[in-house]
Amino acid sequence: MNKPLRRIAIFCGLLVLTLLIRDNWLQYVKADDLKDDEHNRRVAIARYASPRGDIIVDGKAITGHATTDGDFKYKRTYKDGAMWAPVTGYVSQVYGATQLEAIDDGILTGNDDRLFFRNTLDMITGKQKEGGNVVTTLNAAAQKAAYNGLKAQGGKGAVVALEPSTGKILALASFPSYDPSTIAGDGASDGKAWQKLQKKNNPDDPMLNRALREVYPPGSTFKVVTAAAALEHGKYTEADQKTETPLPWIMPGTTTPLKNEGNIPCEDATLRVALQYSCNTVFGKIGADLGNEKMLETAKKFGFTEEQFTPVRSSASVFSDDMNDSQTALSSIGQFNTAATPLQMAMVAAAVANNGTLMKPYMVDELQAPNLDTIEKTDPEEYSKPLSAENAQILQSMMETVVKDGTGKNAQIPGVTVGGKTGTAQHGVENSENPYAWFISYAKQSDNSSPVAVAVVIEDENANRDDISGGGLAAPIAKSVMEAVINSKK
Amino acid sequence: MSSTNTPHSPTHHTSTIGAIGAPSRRNTELALLVFAVVIPVFAYANVGLAINDEVPAGLLSYGLGLGLLAGVGHLVVRKFAPYADPLLLPLATLLNGLGLVAIWRLDQSELLQSIKQAGTAAPRQLLYTALGIALFIAVVIFLKDHRVLQRYTYISMVGALFLLLLPLVPGLGQNIYGAKIWISVAGFSIQPGEFAKIVLAVFFAGYLMVKRDALALASRRFMGLYLPRGRDLGPILVVWAISILILVFETDLGTSLLFFGMFVIMLYVATERTSWIVFGLLMSAAGAVGVASFEPHIQQRVDAWLDPMREYTLSRANEVGHSEQAMQALWAFGSGGTLGTGWGQGHSDLIRFAANSDFILATFGEELGLAGVMALLLLYALIAERGVRTALAARDPFGKLLAIGLSGAFALQVFVVAGGVMGLIPLTGMTMPFLAYGGSSVIANWALIGILLRISDTARRPAPAPAANPDAEMTQVVRPS
Numbered sequence: 001m002n003k004p005l006r007r008i009a010i011f012c013g014l015l016v017l018t019l020l021i022r023d024n025w026l027q028y029v030k031a032d033d034l035k036d037d038e039h040n041r042r043v044a045i046a047r048y049a050s051p052r053g054d055i056i057v058d059g060k061a062i063t064g065h066a067t068t069d070g071d072f073k074y075k076r077t078y079k080d081g082a083m084w085a086p087v088t089g090y091v092s093q094v095y096g097a098t099q100l101e102a103i104d105d106g107i108l109t110g111n112d113d114r115l116f117f118r119n120t121l122d123m124i125t126g127k128q129k130e131g132g133n134v135v136t137t138l139n140a141a142a143q144k145a146a147y148n149g150l151k152a153q154g155g156k157g158a159v160v161a162l163e164p165s166t167g168k169i170l171a172l173a174s175f176p177s178y179d180p181s182t183i184a185g186d187g188a189s190d191g192k193a194w195q196k197l198q199k200k201n202n203p204d205d206p207m208l209n210r211a212l213r214e215v216y217p218p219g220s221t222f223k224v225v226t227a228a229a230a231l232e233h234g235k236y237t238e239a240d241q242k243t244e245t246p247l248p249w250i251m252p253g254t255t256t257p258l259k260n261e262g263n264i265p266c267e268d269a270t271l272r273v274a275l276q277y278s279c280n281t282v283f284g285k286i287g288a289d290l291g292n293e294k295m296l297e298t299a300k301k302f303g304f305t306e307e308q309f310t311p312v313r314s315s316a317s318v319f320s321d322d323m324n325d326s327q328t329a330l331s332s333i334g335q336f337n338t339a340a341t342p343l344q345m346a347m348v349a350a351a352v353a354n355n356g357t358l359m360k361p362y363m364v365d366e367l368q369a370p371n372l373d374t375i376e377k378t379d380p381e382e383y384s385k386p387l388s389a390e391n392a393q394i395l396q397s398m399m400e401t402v403v404k405d406g407t408g409k410n411a412q413i414p415g416v417t418v419g420g421k422t423g424t425a426q427h428g429v430e431n432s433e434n435p436y437a438w439f440i441s442y443a444k445q446s447d448n449s450s451p452v453a454v455a456v457v458i459e460d461e462n463a464n465r466d467d468i469s470g471g472g473l474a475a476p477i478a479k480s481v482m483e484a485v486i487n488s489k490k
Numbered sequence: 491m492s493s494t495n496t497p498h499s500p501t502h503h504t505s506t507i508g509a510i511g512a513p514s515r516r517n518t519e520l521a522l523l524v525f526a527v528v529i530p531v532f533a534y535a536n537v538g539l540a541i542n543d544e545v546p547a548g549l550l551s552y553g554l555g556l557g558l559l560a561g562v563g564h565l566v567v568r569k570f571a572p573y574a575d576p577l578l579l580p581l582a583t584l585l586n587g588l589g590l591v592a593i594w595r596l597d598q599s600e601l602l603q604s605i606k607q608a609g610t611a612a613p614r615q616l617l618y619t620a621l622g623i624a625l626f627i628a629v630v631i632f633l634k635d636h637r638v639l640q641r642y643t644y645i646s647m648v649g650a651l652f653l654l655l656l657p658l659v660p661g662l663g664q665n666i667y668g669a670k671i672w673i674s675v676a677g678f679s680i681q682p683g684e685f686a687k688i689v690l691a692v693f694f695a696g697y698l699m700v701k702r703d704a705l706a707l708a709s710r711r712f713m714g715l716y717l718p719r720g721r722d723l724g725p726i727l728v729v730w731a732i733s734i735l736i737l738v739f740e741t742d743l744g745t746s747l748l749f750f751g752m753f754v755i756m757l758y759v760a761t762e763r764t765s766w767i768v769f770g771l772l773m774s775a776a777g778a779v780g781v782a783s784f785e786p787h788i789q790q791r792v793d794a795w796l797d798p799m800r801e802y803t804l805s806r807a808n809e810v811g812h813s814e815q816a817m818q819a820l821w822a823f824g825s826g827g828t829l830g831t832g833w834g835q836g837h838s839d840l841i842r843f844a845a846n847s848d849f850i851l852a853t854f855g856e857e858l859g860l861a862g863v864m865a866l867l868l869l870y871a872l873i874a875e876r877g878v879r880t881a882l883a884a885r886d887p888f889g890k891l892l893a894i895g896l897s898g899a900f901a902l903q904v905f906v907v908a909g910g911v912m913g914l915i916p917l918t919g920m921t922m923p924f925l926a927y928g929g930s931s932v933i934a935n936w937a938l939i940g941i942l943l944r945i946s947d948t949a950r951r952p953a954p955a956p957a958a959n960p961d962a963e964m965t966q967v968v969r970p971s
Contacts, residue, residue: 001890002882004759008894009878011755012901016871019905020864022914026823027860034824039802039817042825042837071601071837 041071048072048093053108053131053370055088055100058140061133063088068185076101081179083147086158086172086209087138087363089312090180095194099209099312100134100364107132107367107375114375130370137168137365141484142452149477150175155460157474158210158342161481164350164442164450166380167359169310171454171481172343174210212314215339216457219425220470221438222334223283224348227271227398229298229332230286231391239272239398249281251288251326258284258329261424275398276406278422280333287332288325295332296321301386302358303347304340310363317344334425345440346455347383352399353419353442353450356392358383399441408441410475413483417444420478422470434460439474443482452485454478515576516568522580523564527557530587533833537595540834546594555616556587559623566627571947574630577876578946581869582924582939586619586932588866589925591833592853596846599839608839608846611927618929622936629940636945640888643696646689653686654732654749658739670740671919683745683920684934687752687899688941694753695891697725698760702887706761726769729753734777741787743778744906744918748899750774755898756891759881786811788916795916815841815849819911823855823863830859846927848919851911866925867908874901877942883949893945896938 026034036043051074054061062084064077076091078084089099097105106112110119110131119129139161146159150173161171182193199205208214230236236243247267248257258280260266266279274282287295299305299319308314317340323331330336343361351358360383367376387395399419402408408420420441437460442453456474531553538546546552560583567574594612602608633639639646657663657670664672664679672679698705705725730750737746754770782788794801794816802817818841826836836856841849855863877897884890903920910917921928923935 001759001762001887004762005878005881005890005894008755008759008898009875009882012874012878012898013871015901015905016867016874018914019867019908019912022909022912023823023855023860023863023867026820026912027826027855027863028828031824031827031860034821035827037821037824039799040821040825041840042821045837 044093045071047109048074050074050110050129051131052076052091053110053133053368055084055108056133056135057084057087057138057143060140068093070186072186076180076184078179078181078184081181082177083143083173085177085180085207086174086211087136087143087312088180090183092180092183092190092194093186094190095183100136103311104134104364104367107134110370112375115369118369118371132370132375133368133372135365135368136363137163137166137170138172138363139170139485139488141488142171142481143173145480145484146171146173146456146477147175147177149456149480150458153458153460153473153477155458155473156204156210157456157458157460158214159454159456159477159481160211160342160346161452161454161485162346162350162359162361163485164354164453165359167350167361167383168365168380169343169361169363170452170485172211172363174208176204176206178206209312210457211342212308212310212312213341215315215317215341216436216438216459217338217425218334218340218345219423219436219438220278220280220334221345221348221421221423221440221455222332222338222340223275223278224352224395224399224421224440225299225302225304226283226286226295226332227275227395228302228352228387228391229290229295230271231394232298232387233290233294235286235290236271239394240270242268242270243274243282243286244268245274245279245282245285247281249285251284251329253324254326256326258333272398272401275421276401278407283333284329288329290328290332291325292321292323292328295319295328298386301384302351303344303383308343308347308361310343310361312363314341314343317341334423342455342457344455345438345457346453349420349440349442349455350450350453351384351386352392352395353444353453354392355389356387357385396444403441407471408439408475410471411439411441411479411482413443413479413486416482416486418442418479418482419444420475422475424470437470437473439470439478441475441478441482443486445486451489452482454481456481514572516564516572519567519576519579520564522576523560523583526580526584526587527553527560529584530556530591533588533591534594536833537591537598538834540832541595541598552590552616555620556583556590559583559620563623563626566630567943570630571943573950573952574943574947575876575880575950577872578939578943581873581876582936585866585869585873585924586622588854589850589922589927590615590619592850592857592925593846593927595834595857596839596850596853598834599845601839602842602845605842607843611846614929615927615932618932619936621929622933625933626936626940629937630943633941633944636889636892636941636948637886639692639892640696640699643693643700646693646696650686650690650693651732653682653689654736654740656682671742671745678929681921681928681930683742683748684930685937687748687903688896688934688938690749691752691756691892691895691899694756694895695888698756698891699888701725702760705757706763726753726757726766726773730773730777733774734781737777737781737788738785741785742919743788743791743916744903744910744920747774747778747906747918748902748920750777751902752895752899755902756895759894760887760891791916791918795910795913798913813843815843816913816917818842819849819852819855820913822852823912826856826859826863828860830855830857830862833857847921848907848917848926849911850926851908851922854925855912867904870901870904870923873897873939874904876946880942880946880949884945885949889945889948893942896942900935900938 051065055063062079065074066077068075072093089101091097091101108131110129142161150157159173178197183190197207250257260280264277266281304317304319307316320337331338360381362378366374396419403411403418403420407422411418411420423438425436437458440455442450444450456478458473535545593615596608597612656673662673664674671683733746733750757766798816802814804812805814822838838853838856874897881890881893907920907922909915921931
């Protein structure tokens, strides 16, 4: 009987050997795949095991953390979450992360490679792992002015404010917004809040970042770009030069005259007057005369057709490249296919205010290690030079006239030079829907430097159609944002 | 027939030599037992420090309890089975002790507490352990000679069938996650299959000992294999049919495989005919495939084995009848890696249901890593090896068959459970002997160790038991001493 016994012994040995091989396959060969599998809850548990670093505005954290029940130890909290949501994005234990929370996740969780040495040291000394901080360029007062302005207005809208000389984003507001604190956890209430915020359940789409991700027809504010194109391509050399524009002006290739809003002095108006009264005929003709190609060239220099990475991505603004002259004419007054993000129009105002040099917009000033050492600092970077300094100054004087004597009087600030441009863009089939009210502007200090450029857009479904005009709805918000920036510099 | 069992006259010479040659090894056992108690105590302290930052309050009583149980076991063995194998008791104690620690560790999981899967399992398991060791002691004391069991061959058969059928009795049987291998008595869930394993081994050993010559010799040779006669196929067909019935009615692949495998092993050892192995493999394959083709529960287990990620997704989508356990177990093993997270620092509670019973190996996998699981598997291999060694050393065919049956079944069970949890084979409803939470398993396996110890004691005892030849006994009696 012993021979089969020995064979059974070998058989038992083989059974165990098979198990040992399988175990090695599982825990050595496949270990990392299993460990880092996105469905493996341990990945998320580790992620929320230590408090997340903060996002900082003006030296104060606009984020925080709270301990939670269950296997996720910490969750994100936000101070004035709805106001800052377009900046921070959200980080949720269930729904992942977006915007700054996602882009700088490595720093905030402390998992970034640049923190590796520090983490290892902390592990040895037994210190709890900490996340680093993201210091933003934003200005709390300006953001507050922007968000509260939109909120008081009640309609959907967005505000972007830039520092023209550096490209720093000072305000980035979107309304309606949402409080990312409500979806940060993994409880039932977080799930409910999330469902409520989804576009299919909420036509207002509060999670849409209108400042960066929505493109609107810019309407008359685009005339600043068209004026820049006219100056840059040498069509006109002065603000007070007659433009030799007939009234009515028939769009080339058609029998349709381009209409002006109301009875305004546009016949043969100067650039200054045309901008002051927002003459469609003058700027439509400039666009048609310059042609699609030259208009596109200037628009591109201002940032059109390209996504901006602030580092949060913005949508690309649109200026088509295959239009005939009448379409180009319409596009040059901010209609037809032309569409811009609020960030884009703020860049236009900033480029003019910064004497023709457009700085790349950015919102992260620096990344800090948990002990506040700087890991990475963003230096201002020139994006392009859409117009010469002389032409920029010509355009400035025109925009300042708009605020002083034209459609933008609501943006006047005592003792401060303000240049701006209103816009009222039609949209919808046969212009059936409520127009968008736009206002772009900049403020200039006595030394001719500009601390702030703003773009405001409001889409108001409830307001009386006649009431909607850039000067009426949007300019007051732009004014309060500019004032906030100027006051915070004092 | 083996050389150790060749008939010889029991003269004084052999017994005298035997007495010198076979040390009892009881002190070895005692030394090993110290480790078998100290290692789990350290593990217990480790869990407490990791989870609560303090040495657990129950450390002393746990250590004393385990030490006391092991100590009493040792003393009984020293007194009643002095020549028994010195490794089996320490190995079982170590596995049982580590199992208790892992169960206590899972008791600390808030997740498992919230779904009533753990919380007070460790004290109960300690009670089961005490009962198990009591049964072990009873076996060692009262089973003076394992050959006594031979008398109960056919009673064992009836008993085993009774135990196997119990879960099918309406009102008594429980259907837990598809497998019907439990019965519920006075609030306790009992897995009769664990006890049936031992009783069946007794039956098979007694039956095969009697029939083995007929089964082995009366056969025709065909293509290099000895084919048994048609009527000799009877017993294996009956056992096969019973296994299939278990599979169909209790829908548990593991139990079915275990019993059939045990029978084939014992049949092969009894007859030394390889053809039985071939037959056995063919029949089990045919049976498993046949039943899987119409039994949805088995199909689902196979599907979950082939694609655990799909099963996880279905379970997450709240599809009825699907479970994320298999995938969660794989993640636990993978996240443990080579060295593991350390006691108390893993998240194997994510397995949720049966995390401390069927899936307890995953906790070891995550917290002790590849190294720990390999060590555990080798401990199991050692138990099986000591069992086989006992079979080799046994002097009587019944003892040989019983020992190989029990240790073969033990090894098969370890393979079926560990293989299932590690995704090597489809999951079954069995548990890791000694490690897993569950009274039936712990108690039955302690009894199994007790029987193996008894056989090994008889085998290694210097004064051999009276030979089977009655003539020789007669001669011995009349000889003046």
